[in-house]
Amino acid sequence: MFHEKLRDLRKQKNMSQEDLANQLDISRQSVSKWESGLSMPDLENAIKLSELFNVTLDYLLKDRKSDSEFNYYTVDTKEKKAMSKINILSMITLTLTVAAILTLVILSIVEPHTFYNGTTGRTYNGFLGYYYSYIEFKLVVIASFIALISSISILIIPDKTIIKFFSKKI
Numbered sequence: 001m002f003h004e005k006l007r008d009l010r011k012q013k014n015m016s017q018e019d020l021a022n023q024l025d026i027s028r029q030s031v032s033k034w035e036s037g038l039s040m041p042d043l044e045n046a047i048k049l050s051e052l053f054n055v056t057l058d059y060l061l062k063d064r065k066s067d068s069e070f071n072y073y074t075v076d077t078k079e080k081k082a083m084s085k086i087n088i089l090s091m092i093t094l095t096l097t098v099a100a101i102l103t104l105v106i107l108s109i110v111e112p113h114t115f116y117n118g119t120t121g122r123t124y125n126g127f128l129g130y131y132y133s134y135i136e137f138k139l140v141v142i143a144s145f146i147a148l149i150s151s152i153s154i155l156i157i158p159d160k161t162i163i164k165f166f167s168k169k170i
Contacts, residue, residue, distance in 0.1 A: 094151035
């Protein structure tokens with residue numbers, strides 16, 4: 001229930017009713033009425049409470065018996081923005097990598113190249129002809145596959161793990 005959640009959240013922050021009232025620019029009696037279940041905050045104060053305690057309005061206002069019934073109640077907008085940036089960057093890299101690989105394959109089909117290896121006596125045509133003839137082609141292929149594997153890995157690995165890995169202090 002709201003009044004119990006409010007009291008618990010306030011105590012977790014080691015705040016008195018007076019401290020909370022000052023933060024919201026209301027009277028201590030209003031906070032007391034909320035915590036005793038005699039009244040509810042207006043929408044503006046409910047929003048301020050959710051921001052102050054870093055919980056959603058759903059969690060704060062809906063009657064739930066436990067947090068386990070509502071396991072996504074905390075809000076961390078900085079983390080969500082960082083996660084979305086990681087996913088966007090990974091998707092862009094993945095798209096560009098696939099485009100690069102397709103471009104190389106199409107090039108080798110449209111303009112085939114033949115490479116003859118005098119040591120082994122083997123002849124390579126098309127994609128492999130370019131691969132063995134030009135170091136630049138080989139480097140682009142290798143870099144593309146590394147980028148492809150990295151992009152897919154970043155999409156699979158949980159964002160929190162990636163953020164934690166790159167935010168470690170050396």
